[in-house]
Amino acid sequence: MPFKTVTSKLAAQLDRDLMGPEIGFTLEQLMELAGFSVAQAVLKEYPLAASTKTQVLVLAGPGNNGGDGLVCARHLKLFGFHPVVYYPKPNSKTPFFSRLVNQLKFFNIPVLNVDENWTQFLDSDSTVCVVDALFGFSFKPPVREPFGSILQQLHKVQDRLPIVSVDVPTGWDVDEGPVEPNSIIPKVLVSLTVPKPCASKIDSLETQHYVGGRFVPAEFAHKYKFEPFPYENADQVVKLSPN
Numbered sequence: 711m712p713f714k715t716v717t718s719k720l721a722a723q724l725d726r727d728l729m730g731p732e733i734g735f736t737l738e739q740l741m742e743l744a745g746f747s748v749a750q751a752v753l754k755e756y757p758l759a760a761s762t763k764t765q766v767l768v769l770a771g772p773g774n775n776g777g778d779g780l781v782c783a784r785h786l787k788l789f790g791f792h793p794v795v796y797y798p799k800p801n802s803k804t805p806f807f808s809r810l811v812n813q814l815k816f817f818n819i820p821v822l823n824v825d826e827n828w829t830q831f832l833d834s835d836s837t838v839c840v841v842d843a844l845f846g847f848s849f850k851p852p853v854r855e856p857f858g859s860i861l862q863q864l865h866k867v868q869d870r871l872p873i874v875s876v877d878v879p880t881g882w883d884v885d886e887g888p889v890e891p892n893s894i895i896p897k898v899l900v901s902l903t904v905p906k907p908c909a910s911k912i913d914s915l916e917t918q919h920y921v922g923g924r925f926v927p928a929e930f931a932h933k934y935k936f937e938p939f940p941y942e943n944a945d946q947v948v949k950l951s952p953n
C-alpha cells in the first residue's frame with residue numbers, strides 16, 4: 711500500500727498540535743494508545759497459539775519512544791506474553807515515567823537497570839522477539855553510549871531473533887533511513903500516527919510494516935497531508951506492507 715510520510719520536524723509539530731491547548735490530548739493518553747498498538751502488532755505477528763515461546767524483551771529508551779515501550783510491555787503481559795524490560799536510562803524529567811515503571815512492577819514484569827544482564831534474554835530460546843523502543847523521531851545520529859553497544863548486540867542477533875521497532879528503527883536517521891554501517895534491520899516496523907520518511911527505505915521482503923497510534927480524525931490527517939489509514943473494526947494497527 712503506498713503511503714505518505716511526515717518528516718521528523720513535521721512529526722514533532724503534529725505531536726505538539728495534538729497536545730496543544732486547542733486539541734488537548736495529554737502525553738499519557740497518546741502513549742497509552744501508542745504502546746497498546748505496538749503490543750497488538752506483536753500479537754498479530756507472533757500469535758501465542760503458534761508457538762510455545764512467550765518471552766518478549768522490551769528495550770526502553772530515555773524519551774517518549776521508551777515510554778511507548780513501557781506501556782507496550784504492560785499490554786503484552788495482559789495478552790499472555792512474559793515481557794522483560796531493559797531500561798538503562800530511566801526518564802527522570804517527569805514523574806509519569808516512574809509511574810509507568812511502578813505499573814510494570816504491579817504486573818510482576820521485571821525491569822532491568824543498566825547494570826543488569828539483559829543480553830541473557832537475547833540468547834534465551836524462550837524469547838519471541840525484541841521490542842526496540844529505544845529512540846523514535848527525536849533521535850539524532852550518531853548514537854551515544856550505552857545505546858551504541860545495545861545496537862551492536864541487536865545487530866549480531868537480528869538474523870535469529872526478530873526485532874519489532876517502534877515508530878523508527880533505532881539508529882536510523884528519521885528522514886534518511888539506515889545511514890550508519892551495521893544499522894539494524896527490524897522484522898517489523900510499527901509507525902505511529904503516520905510513517906516517517908525512513909519507513910520508505912524498508913525492504914518489504916525483510917520488514918513487515920504496520921501503522922498504529924490510532925488517534926487522529928480524517929480532517930487532522932488531511933491538515934498534515936496524509937490520508938487516514940484503513941483500520942478495521944477496533945484494530946489499533948493496520949498492515950501497510952507486504953499486503
Ligand SMILES: NC(=O)C1=CN([C@@H]2O[C@H](COP(=O)(O)OP(=O)(O)OC[C@H]3O[C@@H](n4cnc5c(N)ncnc54)[C@H](O)[C@@H]3O)[C@@H](O)[C@H]2O)[C@@H](O)CC1
Pocket residue numbers: 724725728737740741744771772773774775776777778844845846847848849850851852853854855857876877878902903904923
Ligand atoms: N504522536 C505520536 O506519534 C506519538 C509519539 N510518541 C512517541 O514519542 C516518540 C518521540 O519521543 P521523543 O521526542 O521523546 O524522542 P525519542 O524518544 O525519539 O528520543 C529522545 C531521547 O533520545 C535522546 N537521544 C537523541 N539522540 C540521541 C543519540 N544520538 N544518542 C543517545 N541518545 C539520544 C535524547 O537525549 C532524548 O532523551 C515517537 O517516536 C513515538 O514513539 C508517543 O509516545 C505519543 C504519541
Ligand SMILES: [K+]
Pocket residue numbers: 775842843844845846875876877878879880
Ligand atoms: K525505536
